[in-house]
Amino acid sequence: QVQLAESGGGSVQSGGSLRHSCAASINDYSSYCLGRWRQRPGKDREGVGSIDSAGSATYRDSVKGRFTISRDNAKNLLYLQMDSLESEDTAMYYCAAGRYSSGGLSYCLYNYYSHSTVWGQGTQVTVSL
Numbered sequence: 001q002v003q004l005a006e007s008g009g010g011s012v013q014s015g016g017s018l019r020h021s022c023a024a025s026i027n028d029y030s031s032y033c034l035g036r037w038r039q040r041p042g043k044d045r046e047g048v049g050s051i052d053s054a055g056s057a058t059y060r061d062s063v064k065g066r067f068t069i070s071r072d073n074a075k076n077l078l079y080l081q082m083d084s085l086e087s088e089d090t091a092m093y094y095c096a097a098g099r100y101s102s103g104g105l106s107y108c109l110y111n112y113y114s115h116s117t118v119w120g121q122g123t124q125v126t127v128s129l
Contacts, residue, residue: 002026002118004095008080009123016085016127022078022095022120030073033098033108036080038091038125048093049080052108060110062088085127095120 008020026032035050049059049069057069068081078095098117100107 002097004097004118004120006093006095006120006123009093009125011126011128012085014085014087014127014129017081017083018085018125019082020080020093020095020123020125022080024076024078024095024097026076026097026118029076031099033100033106034069034071034078035096035098035108035110035113036069036078037094037096037113037119038089039094039122040088040091043091045094047109047111047113050108050110050112051078052106056108058108058110082125085125087127087129090125090127092122092124094122 003025005023012018030053033052036048037045038048039045051057051069051071066084070079096117096119
């Protein structure tokens with residue numbers, strides 16, 4: 001059974017930084033598309049970033065240049081480095097894992113999930129002015 005355990009949430013002032021970690025209990029971890037999602041107050045869940053097995057990442061426009069997603073396949077860890085945080089980044093953040101393909105081609109996009117996606121329990125990030 002796939003499980004994701006998150007750590008690294010917290011509170012920070014605007015302009016500050018936080019780093020999230022997500023530990024995965026997954027067989028064949030390196031083959032998974034890994035993602036970070038968030039749900040801001042009163043909003044739907046939205047994709048923040050994703051990283052494929054080769055380390056190629058995609059991001060939503062509002063976090064490009066400020067957030068960096070990375071993975072350590074040897075340790076089954078996913079990281080999200082968040083810099084220059086803004087009050088609009090306040091949200092519950094979730095890690096996600098899945099394997100997605102169509103027509104024999106694999107893909108890994110920050111804004112895609114499916115019924116087979118596994119989710120972490122979430123960690124709160126609060127950015128104050």
